[in-house]
Amino acid sequence: MDKIKLLSDAIANQIAAGEVVQRPASVVKELLENSIDAGALNLKLIVKESGKTLIQVIDDGSGMSPTDARMSFERHATSKIKESIDLFNIRTMGFRGEALASIAAVAQVEMKTRREEDEVGTLIRIEGSEVVEQDFIQAAKGTSIAVKNLFFNVPARRKFLKSNPVEMKHIIEEFQRVALAHPDVSFILYHNDIEVMNLPAARLSKRITDALDKSYRDQLAKCEIETDVVKITGYVGKPQSAKKTKGDQYFFVNKRFIKSNYLHHAVVNAFESAIPEGTHPFYTLFLEIHPENIDINIHPTKTEIKFDNEQLIYAVLRSAVKQSIGVYNLTPSIDFDANINLTSGFEMPVRETPSFKPSPRTYVGSEINKKENLDNWEKMFESYSSVVNTEAEQTVLFTSKANREEPDDYQKTDETQILQLHQTYILTQVKSGLMIIHQRYAYERVLYEKYLKDMQSAQNVSQQLLFPKTVTLSALDYALSQDLLDLIRGIGFSIEEFGTNTYLINGVPSHFSDEDEAVLFKGILEAFKENENHRDNSKKETLARTLAKRYAARQTKTLEKKELTHLIDQLFETAMPSISPDGKPIMRILPLEQVGELILNA
Ligand code: ADP
Ligand code: MG
Secondary structure, three states: OOOOOOOOHHHHHHHHHHHHOOOHHHHHHHHHHHHHHOOOOEEEEEEEHHHOOEEEEEEOOOOOOHHHHHHOOOOOOOOOOOOHHHHHHOOOOOOOOOHHHHHHHOOEEEEEEEOOOOOOEEEEEEEOOEEEEEEEEOOOOEEEEEEEOOOOOOHHHHHOOOOHHHHHHHHHHHHHHHHHHOOOOEEEEEEOOEEEEEEOOOOHHHHHHHHOOHHHHHOEEEEEEEOOOEEEEEEEEOHHHOEOOOOOEEEEEOOEEEOOHHHHHHHHHHHHHHOOOOOEOOEEEEEEEOHHHEEOOOOOOOOOOEEOOHHHHHHHHHHHHHHHHHHHHOOHHHHHHHOOOOOOOOOOOOOOOOOOOOOOOOOOHHHHOOOOOOOOHHHHHHHHHOOOOOHHHHHHHOOOHHHHOOOOOOOOOOOOOEEEEOOOEEEEEEOOEEEEEEHHHHHHHHHHHHHHHHHHHOOOOEEEEEEEEEEEOOHHHHHHHHOOHHHHHHOOOEEEEOOOOEEEEEEEEHHHOOOOHHHHHHHHHHHHHHHOOOOOOOHHHHHHHHHHHHHHHHHOOOOOHHHHHHHHHHHHHOOOOOEOOOOOEOEEEEEHHHHHHHHHOO
16 A cells, blocks of 8 residues: 655644744744835834734735735745746745745634725634634735734644743744844834833934843944945944944845854954954844845745855955944044044934943951851861862962972961952962962852852841932843842842833842942843853853852952951851862962072063
8 A cells, every 4th residue: 555645734834834943933933024024114023922822923015915825824825936047046035935824824824904905904813824814804905914822733832832931032023033134124023012112214324223132332333345245334333332242243145134154254253353252243134136146045934145255255244344443433433532533424422331330348358257267277278178178179279299298388376477459369479389369259259159158048148228310221122031030039139120121120139239230230131141151150150150240349449457357257268268269270280499590580
């Protein structure tokens, strides 16, 4: 008996959907791009529960005839290419005719559409590839497609959707990409009935600041070049706006967002030493290349692309970026002092720069110490040496074999000499020679463990603010922060949601009551973004480390002997006194003979 059967359309569509529709954000991308292709000038995206229950796009584009409306859900049904020759001339976003069929295979879809010339519009309801209703209705010109209960019939996929904040982050990313590529189109995004983004049609420079980050306002350097092969337009961020986190880097090829490490390299290369190592310049760059010279059909979601002329494009791009930051470099005085924007006509920017105001408190240790102080370092060292077990710790603390055999090196007496060197190092005599402690790292270690403990025991001290402060985040940061709220509250932030992308801060961790609340809060989020991809850094550790480093950074100041002693006491009570939370060595013992050698070899 023969065994091979053709799959039913519904199953075939479901399988195809696996490639096109990975998550709510994929649906967002396909629907938005369809609307753009249909010539829409106003787009509304409405999502509920991060797209898990509803993703709806309403446009004022061309609309569809009743027949086209029905046809649009068939696989490989497209109005955008007719013959294979068209494949080499693609100017529209979609062309494979797969998206609607795939989406309709894994969700409950309701389409309302009407062309300008038609009296009545069309309603189509389709669930799991099955048309359940088709009717004439009154409808506005354009198309509305509502995708409900994504993966309702594929429980395995539904189960693997990430938390709401994570899915929302992906949606916002897709939304931003499409919005950046089409500044002449107005976009509005609603999430759970709240307006999250409202982007009126505008010039690219305004779209960038509206969609990404208001603080880019005075940071945009125009980039423009035209050659036979490629035309490049857009903006790069001036060097000082480079961030430690990647994220605001956008390439569009023929208005299609693409990822390309190769082109990214060209941009970074152009910046050369203008930005510190490990920071990433912002950019939104548009490349126009004749479709004949690119292949965008490599991946169904179409974020990758092949160029016929890769190296040439690299060279052109690099020189374009060089030129644009070069122009900016010629006028540093205007730029830095007057904050005049050379590239677009915005008003004076209000920029928040993180700043550490001097702390009114002088001694952090007094708040930390819950245990009785141990009465001498010898004893401390014993307890400490029992936890020195990693090799890293051994080598950091003990510089010679001789030392390792002398675990009772520290002898604290009343006469113990402690010296502070340039508000940076603490020097003290130990039996075998000189112990040098990095003051800031010592604070980091002590505070890090304190904050971890506080979080565990949920016994944080919150300093209520006299005047609550609002802080408004970018939509992306807001989505990220949703995931961290509990944790952030756990360390003493008293914070509540307060409208679109906004929080009301009522209280801050007591150590930080003298810092700008918004700056502190944003600084914490930045740290999480930086750490996103690190091994298995738990969130608690990231948070504790961030706060510890922030506070410790302010402790570069003259300390009294009592304070120095107390800091060292605290340090040796921690689990890892010789390594900072970042893994940097905190202390070193210089044996006496090495001190002597230092002098001899001078
Ligand atoms: P593709 O975009 O690759 O052609 P889709 O499955 O996304 O495939 O869409 C199928 C067809 O449905 C499109 O070619 C277009 O003719 C029509 N269509 C989809 N969305 C819209 C819309 N918002 N307005 C007008 N026509 C649309
Ligand atoms: Mg499409």
